[in-house]
Amino acid sequence: MCGIAGIINLKEPIPLSTNSLGRMTSCLRHRGPNESGIYIDDWAGITQTRLSIIDLFEGTQPIHNENKNLWIVFNGEIYNYIELRRNLIENGHKFYTLTDTEVILHLYEDEKENCLNKLNGQFAFAIWNSITKEIFIARDRVGKKPLFYTIYKNQFYFASEIKAIFINNEISRNIDFISLNQIFTFWTTLPGRTIFKDIKELPAGYYIKLKKNLISINKYWDFEFANSNNEINYKIDDIAWFSKELILDAVNIRLRADVPVGCYLSGGLDSSGIAAIVKKNFNNELRTFGIRFEEKDFDEGEYQREMVSNLNVNHSEIFATNKKIGELLPEVIWHCEIPLLRLSPVPLFMLSKLVHQNGFRVVLTGEGADEIFGGYNIFKETLIRAFWSKFPNSNMRPRLLERLYPYIFKDPKSRASLKSFFKLGIENPNDPFFSHIVRWQNTSRIKRFFSEDISNAYQGYDPYLELKEILPKDYFNWDSLSKAQYLEMKIFLSNYLLSSQGDRVAMAHSLEIRMPYLDYRLIEFLGKVPSYFKIRGLNEKFILKKVYKDIIPQNILERPKHPYRAPIRNSLLKNNLKYVDEYLSEESIKKLNLFNHVMVTKLKQKLSQQNEASEFDNMALVGILSSQILSNIFIENFHSKLIKPETFNITFDRRTLIESEATAITTK
Amino acid sequence: MEQIENLKNFVVNNFLFGKSNLLDFDTDFFEKGIIDSTGILELVCYVEETFNITVKDEEIIPENFSSLTKLNNYINQKLNHISEVIKKCAV
Incomplete structure (x- = not known):
């Protein structure tokens, strides 16, 4: 788990700046505080800053193959690396480390892009071929690890976080109004886009091949669902048994690490199940970590306590006060690099700090169960509305x-x-977006707050049309629950939950999160299970409840679903936060010209005066405030020059063209 | 006319935050996404407090609360009904 970055010449060898590469890497230091390294030649410079988890002493990256013509920088974990390594050794490959990184490299040597089909894990990596001058960059199937890129003046820049690209002052930093429109519709951007105009994200399940100025971006995996012709024909007990076996193995391989692994524990079904499996099968000394809220409506302490007592684990928790949540929003936006419509990422940011302070680098979480087993209310809402639509x-x-x-x-x-x-x-009911249209239309009302200039900038643009274009062909043959699951996973899970509530707030404190439910074998299996087994009547996650029937207490199994949220109005407007007043002031709103200042003032007044705030008003407040913060810290006042270049622990310098500027690289 | 304008001002200020061009007297609050699931209760409270009437649960239906015109008609009916009752009592 790390940060990676690089610059590739597309047309001709231009001296690459080690200073730039060092500063890009330095920006990612929070992702990998243990060590860093660089490979550089006349065409490419690739770097990595490492959070050491596997092979703590010999795994320094970049790592090369036997001939030293392939060089890899890697962010993530390959959980089945032991089995893959064994096969590669049998095929004659020589390893000089015990890392999963080297496994990817040799597998790529043998199988090129097909290697991706064999990797089980979370990853974003880049492999540079110094002979053919080709770079291969790939991202995991679901989008657990981030990867951003841009092209500027015949140079290709990539990095784990956007700020590392922006550190190069020549890259323009502008808000993409189409992306802003999408965020205020779908709660995030559609795959491939970021909030910034010139920065793209490599979508989940995609890879890039880049050779000089020839670039191709291809999909290698997507969520798939069966229809009545090809769904599996198992009995429910067999489906539950098979699911349980897959979860057990997914947990087992995710415990592979040379450091201790803890668990997040919310008190809900999903994380309780994972913690119980770890404790009962693999690690009797399990440490767990949870969030408590000052506001009772948001707190799950009662259920957490029950699970802690039931499992007899050593549990630590943070207490998320409204004030603290409000204070931390700007820092969270710095890490998430996107406007938010809710404050849920903030307590998770606090939690990762606690875990880090307790000396842990890895935790397992329950993320993904609601999506693949059918747990969200929007799925049940879809079934009810489909039932209603018949009469x-x-x-x-x-x-x-x-x-x-x-x-x-x-x-x-x-x-x-x-x-x-x-x-x-x-x-x-046959509308492709039947399941989500109520939510999206409601969210879209926030666009009324846009300034006239922003509204004019995207006039005629239809976000639903762009979404339709990325839907797989089979989508239209799936039932309403499968369609809803696809939309939820493709948009909300990949582009929001796994980043703003996942990787970004965890890596802010050098913490790797591992998500057993998002093991691709489990996703693919459940994609073939008939929908009527997932939600029986209005009983959500029916299969998962069967899996955990004898593993977790009945009370947890049957408790009503509690959506994870964080208080908004009371966090942002009731704590005399100076930055909130500044960013929502008439002067600031007018200056950035994203929103209509009269409307924003009225919203703030309304929220300050009323006792309760509606979901919509809360969402509008966070959306506007976080957009203002983001514009300020990344566009208006981005202090790129203040960041000093990384001092690398290892350097492979093969340049013949040397930059004129002074470098700050040391050689091991 | 003054009454419906006051209603319009309330809806514009509270749900459209001043953007009056999105609302005509016959604009459907729900179809146009002007009032959401919680907003309807704000509107009911406003009507009860401003016009000193009691809105019964069964009266909160789209036929009475989905546009300014419908809401205005509903309030007029309620007020007329009250004044008739008062007259009868006086007689």
């Missing part, structure tokens, strides 16, 4: 929504009107 005038069918959202239906006064809210699109 749109029914009064009884929409009342099922009351069971789903008891907290918003708690006031009987709103019942009839809420029906109208959820009725949006009900007449067209």
Whole structure:
């Protein structure tokens, strides 16, 4: 788990600046504080800063093959590297480290891009061929590890985080208004885009091949679902048994590390199940970590305590006060590099700090279970709305929504009107976005806050059309739950949860998170399981509950689902936060010209005066404030010159053309 | 006319944050995404407090609360009903 970066000449050998590469690497130091290295020749410079987890003493990157013509920098973990290594040795490969990094390199030597199909893990890596002048860059199937790139004046820049690219002052830093539109629709950008105009993200499940100025970007994997013709025909008990075996193995291989591995424990089904499996099967000394909230509505302490007592684990927790959540938002935006519509990443940022302070570099989490086993309310909402759409005038069918959202239906006064809210699109159940249209249309209302210039800039742009273009052909043959799962995983999981609530806030404190539920074997298996096994009636995650039936307490198994959220209005507007007033001031709003200052002032007034804030108003507040913060820290006041170049622990310098500027590289 | 303008001002200020060009008297609050699931309760509270009327649960239906015109008509009916009751009591 690390940070990687590089600059590749596309047209001719231009002297590469080790100073630039050193400063790019320095920006990523939080991702890999243990050591760093660089390979540089006349065409390419690639660097890595390392969080050592496997082969702590000999794994310094870049790593090369036997002939020293292939060089790799790698961020992530390959969990099946032991088995792959054995096969490669049998095939005659010679290893000089015990790392998974070297396994990728030799596998690539043998199989080129097909090597990706054999890797089970989370990764973003770059392999430079110094003979053919070709670079191969790939990202894991689901998007657990980030990789950004841009092309400027015949040079290709890539890095694990955008700030490392921006450290090169010549790269322009501008907000992409289309991306802003997407974030205020889908809660994140669509695959490939970032909030910045000239910076692209390599989508999950894709690789890049780049040889001089020939670039190709290809997909090697995607989420797939079966239809009635090709779904598996197992009994439910067999499906649960098979799922359990896959989860056990996914956990087992994710415990491979030369450092201790802990677990996040929220008190929900997913993380409780993982912690129980680890404790009962693999590690009796398990350490767990959890979040507590000052506000009761958000706190799951009761269930955490129950699990801690049941498993008898050594548990540590952070206490997320509203004030602390509010104070930390700017720092979290610095790490997430995207506007947010909720504050949920902030407590996770606090939690990773606690874990780091306890001397841990790796934790397992329950991320991904809701997506693959069918746990989210939006899935059940889709099933209810599909059921309702068959008799749109029914009064009884929409009342099922009351069971789903008891907290918003708690006031009987709103019942009839809420029906109208959820009725949006009900007449067209075959719409490809039937499952998400209510959520997206509601979120899109925030775009009314955009300034006139921003609204004009994307006029005529339809985010749904762009999304339609990336849907796989088979999508239209899937049932409504599978479609909803695909959208949720392709957009929200890959581009928001795994980054802003995953890698970015964990790596901010040099912590690697590993997600057993997102083992591709489990994803692929569940993609073939008929939807009616996933949600029975309105009983979500039916299969997973069967898996854990004898493993975790009944109370945890049957508890109502508690969405993980963090308080917004009380965190941002009730703690006299100076930065909030500054960023939402008329002067600041006018200066950045992203939003209409009159509307923003009215929103702030309304939220300050009322006792309770609506979901929409809260979302608008975070969206506007985080966009303002992001524009300020990455565009207006980006202090690139203040970052000093990395002092590398290892250097492979094969240049014949030497830059004129002074370098700051030391050689081991 | 003044009453419906006041209603419009409330909706514009609270749900559209001043953007009045998005709202006509007949614009459907739900179809156009002007009021969401929680916003309807804010509107009901405003109507009850401003016009000193009690809104019954069964009256909070799209026929009464989905546009300014419908809301205005509903309030007028309620107020008329109250004044008739008062007259009868006086007689």
